[in-house]
Amino acid sequence: MAINYDRVVTQSLAKQIAEQIRSAILQGDLQVDERLPTEEELAARFNVSRPTIREALKRLAAQHLIRSRRGPTGGTFVTRPSxxxxxxxxxxxxxxxxxxxxxxxxxxxxxxxxxxxxxxxxxxxxxxxxxxxxxxxxxxxxxxxxxxxxxxxxxxxxxxxxxxxxxxxxxxxxxxxxxxxxxxxxxxxxxxxxxxxxxxxxxxxxxxxxxxxxxxxxxxxxxxxxxxxxxxxxxxxxxxxxxxx
Amino acid sequence: MAINYDRVVTQSLAKQIAEQIRSAILQGDLQVDERLPTEEELAARFNVSRPTIREALKRLAAQHLIRSRRGPTGGTFVTRPSxxxxxxxxxxxxxxxxxxxxxxxxxxxxxxxxxxxxxxxxxxxxxxxxxxxxxxxxxxxxxxxxxxxxxxxxxxxxxxxxxxxxxxxxxxxxxxxxxxxxxxxxxxxxxxxxxxxxxxxxxxxxxxxxxxxxxxxxxxxxxxxxxxxxxxxxxxxxxxxxxxx
DNA sequence: TTTACCTATTTGTCAAACAAATAGAAAATA
DNA sequence: TATTTTCTATTTGTTTGACAAATAGGTAAA
Missing domain, CATH: 1.20.120.530 (GntR ligand-binding domain-like)
Known part of the structure; x- marks a missing residue:
């Protein structure tokens, strides 16, 4: 009998994570100006390291989907691209x-x-x-x-x-x-x-x-x-x- | 007399580096399929750390301007977006x-x-x-x-x-x-x-x-x-x- | 009332190490 | 001799851990 194989994932973790967040934004599951969890929290949630999360977030920033700010009221926010x-x-x-x-x-x-x-x-x-x-x-x-x-x-x-x-x-x-x-x-x-x-x-x-x-x-x-x-x-x-x- | 002030740079290092490389690509100074210096070499050239270089490169990858591959013939290449x-x-x-x-x-x-x-x-x-x-x-x-x-x-x-x-x-x-x-x-x-x-x-x-x-x-x-x-x-x-x- | 200082939070950057993917060379096998 | 397997060195991908920088708002000082 034939054996079924799962598709092998070749994309980097950062790219996969970026794609998930991007989809959530485009589908309206994340609203403009909504604050994402902190980098630390996202790392815990995706079970990866903080630098990997940062790479994913930088991809989204490059596509004008998010913006970030340091400080107590800082964080990563879904942005309204002009x-x-x-x-x-x-x-x-x-x-x-x-x-x-x-x-x-x-x-x-x-x-x-x-x-x-x-x-x-x-x-x-x-x-x-x-x-x-x-x-x-x-x-x-x-x-x-x-x-x-x-x-x-x-x-x-x-x-x-x-x-x-x-x-x-x-x-x-x-x-x-x-x-x-x-x-x-x-x-x-x-x-x-x-x-x-x-x-x-x-x-x-x-x-x-x-x-x-x-x-x-x-x-x-x-x-x-x-x-x-x-x-x-x-x-x-x-x-x-x-x-x- | 008035004092002249240089414009304060508020953009992150990674973003600035990404912009420089992006301009070089769009202006044709970097050709399609041309291999960029390794991440180590870029870090030395820009005098920043390798993670910062990686963040810059991920921004470019998100814009379909570059692609990368591990291995002896690996590296970061200017890509021809489909x-x-x-x-x-x-x-x-x-x-x-x-x-x-x-x-x-x-x-x-x-x-x-x-x-x-x-x-x-x-x-x-x-x-x-x-x-x-x-x-x-x-x-x-x-x-x-x-x-x-x-x-x-x-x-x-x-x-x-x-x-x-x-x-x-x-x-x-x-x-x-x-x-x-x-x-x-x-x-x-x-x-x-x-x-x-x-x-x-x-x-x-x-x-x-x-x-x-x-x-x-x-x-x-x-x-x-x-x-x-x-x-x-x-x-x-x-x-x-x-x-x- | 205004200004200066301080604090805690979050992102930005760094160093160092190791994992994973990989092309091609070398060795082993048929 | 041809094919397959193994190995190597290279580069990127990911991680751990630490510290710097920016920052809003609260508190203290003027």
Whole structure:
């Protein structure tokens, strides 16, 4: 008769413990701001050493699930990650995927075009005066004699303001990936004065159309911007590939 | 005259070290599959203890940036995270955001409608026979007398197949957030036979339109599905809120 | 009333040791 | 000669035990 075997556990103790606590948090069994047992108590409960518990907790902290504080009112608490923390984590992930070649330029371009057009439709309807002001401020910043880094930061600022005008946090959250996934590629063009001029021109057209709440000119400006960027990226990549041979 | 003060560092050593290594990875200074110095060597280099190094490394491991192995050919290696690993991390994040109320139902609904309509446009053009087969298989699975969990899993399977038909990894990556962010809400409806029938009906219409490559019927079917789901969610939430008072 | 000091608690860091996993080399066996 | 078993050194995983640092709140002093 056949013998049944239990699955062999190859994961480290710390990882297993982290997974258990993570599941409890995601399932709502641990509430935000709830205090976990002390490290000593957790060690006793899981029957492991305190350093092992600490390794497990550091995994959770790295995922913005918990935070800790020393002192009599200290301890380890389930945390409420801010949207900014999550976005930073997400863009780091996206940046890694791009650098690993998981996302090719055509896919990024297409995703950005489609998703930003979608946002544009909502932004044209819903933009507020303060969001318009932010778009304008980013545009003005790009027109200054600023560094490549600042130009790129202003570029992100402009597109984030556009996405913020959708008034939809889910779209905002997702668009940050796409906007900043192109960041390393935008860096290739930021040093060229001519490219800056063209980008600023399209941004100006975008801004004008959004301000006037005219969807068609806005769509065309965005299409032309994405077309231009994709074309320049391709040229820059080809040139870079050729000059490195 | 004024005295200048250096910024006081309040972050733990482990976190600071993790951030430095993470930056090196994201900036490409550390390549995938590259082996880091041993824990002993890192401790010497950063002038800290080995347990502190281990805590830093566990943070990076939790973010799928490194992996480790014991033994003579062991060590700590920069890892190439799979798209699945990243998606799992992302959906965990999205699930947390939903449960924390960062994403309200209207925003989720709107984002899903807009983004899935976008994907639908591409999917109708690009779907392959095997993707159609996968859509059909998920649909057939939902029509079986299965558990609530399996019904929800089949629901995700159907929509993932739809998104996969866009042939765009960036859209796929982003859509997983939106698809699974609604997962806890779909759970509310999966136990009701009547709701299942309606959902299956819309899925059938979607499948038929995608198979026939007719965009308008596909759009209408998706709109009706999202409308139905949003309406039922609202009712279920209102009912749940009322019965918990 | 305000400021300074103190205490006990919890996390952060450390040293040292040993366990476990492991690739490949060497030895034993068929 | 080919295959299997054993062994070794390396690196990570885990533990024990200790002490440092941060800290909220209570108490004492000004």
């Amino acid at each position: 949207t900014e923390e999550m976005s930073d984590a997400l863009t780091g992930t996206a940046t890694l995927m791009v650098s690993l070649g998981e996302f090719d330029l055509d896919s990024i371009s297409e995703a950005r075009r489609e998703m930003e057009q979608l946002c544009l439709g909502l932004a044209v309807q819903r933009r507020t005066e303060s969001q318009l002001a932010e778009l304008n401020a980013a545009l003005n910043q790009q027109q200054q004699p600023i560094s490549d880094e600042d130009f790129c930061a202003a570029d992100i600022r402009f597109h984030r303001a556009l996405v913020d005008a959708t008034a939809n946090p889910v779209l905002q959250f997702n668009m940050y990936t796409v906007i900043e996934a192109l960041q390393p590629l935008t860096n290739m063009l930021a040093n060229r004065f001519r490219d800056r001029e063209v980008i600023i021109g399209h941004h100006q057209a975008l801004y004008n159309a959004i301000a006037a709440q005219q969807i068609e000119p806005a769509r065309q400006a965005l299409d032309q911007l994405i077309d231009y960027l994709t074309c320049q990226y391709s040229k820059a990549l080809a040139w870079k590939q050729q000059s490195s041979q | 798209t699945e690993e990243m998606s799992d991390a992302l959906t965990g994040t999205a699930t947390l955001m939903v449960s924390l109320g960062e994403f309200d139902l209207d925003s989720i609904s709107e984002a899903r409608r807009e983004m899935e309509q976008l994907c639908l446009g591409l999917a109708v053009q690009r779907r392959t026979e095997s993707q159609l087969a996968e859509l059909n298989a998920a649909l057939n699975q939902q029509q079986q007398p299965i558990s609530d969990e399996d019904f929800c899993a089949a629901d995700i399977r159907f929509h993932r197949a739809l998104v996969d038909a866009t042939a765009n990894p960036v859209l796929q990556f982003n859509m997983y957030t939106v698809i699974e962010a609604l997962q806890p809400l779909t759970n509310m409806l999966a136990n009701r036979f009547r709701d299942r029938e309606v959902i299956i009906g819309h899925h059938q219409a979607l499948y038929n339109a995608i198979a026939a490559q007719q965009i308008e019927p596909a759009r209408q079917a998706l709109d009706q599905l999202i409308d139905y789901l949003t309406c039922q969610y609202s009712k279920a939430l209102a009912w749940k809120q009322q019965s918990s008072q």
